Each structure stands twice: as C-alpha cells, then as structure tokens.
Amino acid sequence: MALAGAVVAGVGFTVVTVRDADRDPGAPIWKFPKAGSAGDDKGGEHAAASARGLGGMLVPYDVDGWTRGPDLGEYGFDAELTGAQAAALRKESLRDLPRTQRKRLEKEIDKQHIKGMAMRSYLSAEGRSGSENEGTYEVSVVLAQMDRAAVRDVVTFQNDVFDALDVFREGPRIKGHEKDAKCFLPPKDTEEELDTMFCSAHIGNVLVTVTADAAKPLDTQGVAAFVREQLDRISEPGEAV
Incomplete structure (x- = not known):
C-alpha cells in the first residue's frame, strides 16, 4: 500500500499525502496562503465561496447525510489551491520516490499546466447503500483542472500503474461513468485493519480522484454511489451542474 500511495499521490491522488501530513511529525510543513481554505468556515461565507470555481463542483455537505470529514493536513476539511500551489504540493508528495522517478514525474507535472485544485473531506452517514458491509467511512476528494489531454493521460497512467502492480483488485463500476472512471481495492489477504478504495476519473478538463477509508469492511x-454523485455534478467542459 505504501508504494501505491506514493505513486498515486504524486500523479493525481494528492489527497493521500495531504490527508496524512499531520500524522508524521517529521514531514515538512507547507505554508500556502489560506485564501481558498474553508477550515474556518462561517456558514454563509463558505456557501458563497463554494458556488464558484472548482469548489462549486464538489458534492456539498448535508446532501444524503454527508458531513465534514477530518482535516486535510493543514488545509482544513475544505480548500482550494491555485495552479502554482497545486503543482508545488504534488511535487512535494513525490519526495519519497527514487530520484530518477521523482524527476521524471516532476517533468510530467510541469507539462500538465495545472490551473487549480479543490479538496474536500467527508464523513458518511451509516447505511447509505443498504449493503451488508455498510458503516461510517471517510472520503477525500481532489478535483484538479488542467489541459484536457493531460487529464486523460494522468487517468490512463494511474490505472496502468495499478494494473501493472497486479496486487490490487478491481473495484465497483461507477454507473453512468464506466468509460471515465475506475476504482481499485487492496488485496483481500492484507492484514491491514483499515480498508481503502481508490478511484480516478476525468470529465472534460477536470481530473477527479477519490480515496475512501474505513475499518473493515468498507x-x-x-x-461508488458517492463517486457517481460527484461525477454527475461536473458537466463536460468542467462546470458545476
């Protein structure tokens, strides 16, 4: 799981690194401006901010019981970054990779011309899907806006990495978005107490990455229903529905 986390964090799953930043006392602390952060949400101000840009595409809280999740590192539960901030954060998430791989991926990040990023964490209500393994779980979402071709390339690369590792199971299909989204699950025989699910998708020029965690079973x-809900909120050119 550590390898997968490093790979996807650097390419698209920035939230994997951000979410765990406050759990590692030795990790560098990044001090980006907090103009786009909703960590100190004041109700009406947050609603107005979320109606604009990438933040307006995120699934809102209080829909189907979704509430605020844990802080995404120092960014709070809800944040937006400029393109330059997002690129810097994604490069920082590569720090544990071998130098050759890190440099190659940094060049790829530069080519993507990322325009902005929005992140939000959620805590689910119990019993959403009606399945036997229902329960509370955390979901973290990252929306990244970049060149359309770069978005497709990132999703293809991420999925190829997971397929090549040959240890991850294919996750559930996302109804209505089978061609644009793919999810992966860890091996069944893992001794980890937590279950995780990674999903990546693209709509227009927006890259969508979702990570969910819960005590087994997830x-x-x-x-999958949440991912579908998120993707349904984004129209083809990358505008909130």
Missing part, C-alpha cells in the same frame, strides 16, 4: 457500494 462499504464499497456506498463509496
């Missing part, structure tokens, strides 16, 4: 169908 409600994978509930997560």
